[in-house]
Amino acid sequence: MSGRLFSFVGGNTGPWRVMKNSVIVGESLSAVPKLDIVSGAGTVEKPLTGWSLRGITSNERYVMRDEKNQLVAKQQGLGRPEATMAALIPLRKSAAWWALTQDERRKLFEEQSHHNQIGMQYLPAIARKLHHCRDLSENEPFDFLTWFEFAPEHEGVFDQLLEELRASEEWQYIEREVDIRLVRADA
């Protein structure tokens, strides 16, 4: 059960250097030069200037068996040497989204927005890991922290992936989104 909880700490230290910090919708996150990723439940102090966001990996909520099998066959893990660029995209969905039933959320997620299908087109170039925050406590600032890693030559297709998702029905339920682009400090 270890290795599920992660803190993304924006501050003055860490192996990732922030290149760009863009707010897409809702409240921004303050500018920081570096990002650290800390595993485990130990207390992570919020830096004096900066922020700390927690998320936990969990079971998937909308993926069907045939989709899962395709994903597993195509996807790559994190930490590939060539993947020197990354993006941290914290997201918060609206109360209207969370009030939907499972079939309504699945329909919006896939049948209308093609979330898996779009993502699948960008495999194996883009590696991805989803962290859930909503049920960590009553008052988390985001519902999800999505982490992406890719090689510099794939930055353009990554931007295209985001453009497709942001144009989808599902994204009408996004009430806060920040897009932080990073490069490995040793790269």
Added chain:
Amino acid sequence: MSGRLFSFVGGNTGPWRVMKNSVIVGESLSAVPKLDIVSGAGTVEKPLTGWSLRGITSNERYVMRDEKNQLVAKQQGLGRPEATMAALIPLRKSAAWWALTQDERRKLFEEQSHHNQIGMQYLPAIARKLHHCRDLSENEPFDFLTWFEFAPEHEGVFDQLLEELRASEEWQYIEREVDIRLVRADA
């Protein structure tokens, strides 16, 4: 967003008196005379002899719109004056369950085990509230804390409800279950 996180504290104080503490499968919970329910994120000290279990209410994971509409029409809230009996049933599902995809879990939950359909037959007599624990941290002792309230004349049908669920396919994935029966201390 307030009012989602609850601690169920088994110890020497609280408005609910423990009548019976049965372990169904897996490790037991120690015997305590009373149960308190504390709302919110404040630190809840584990009693010297006893335990404290946390859970958070969340969106439903397997309910379809038509089922939800039926549930909402039939179910009753907690705190009814006549509902002087209660049950706290902490549950933990196996790693095999959590490795299933959404369609596989839904199929086991409803199409094979008829979880909603069984529960619906016991409405409005049995009021129910589900608290999720699995994503609160990496190491919660249970995945769910289910709280039930009913009048003494419905204890028999409540036992029947549990018997039906425990005989289902879904329950083959339960690796820890404790069944704590309570009566309102002022009743």
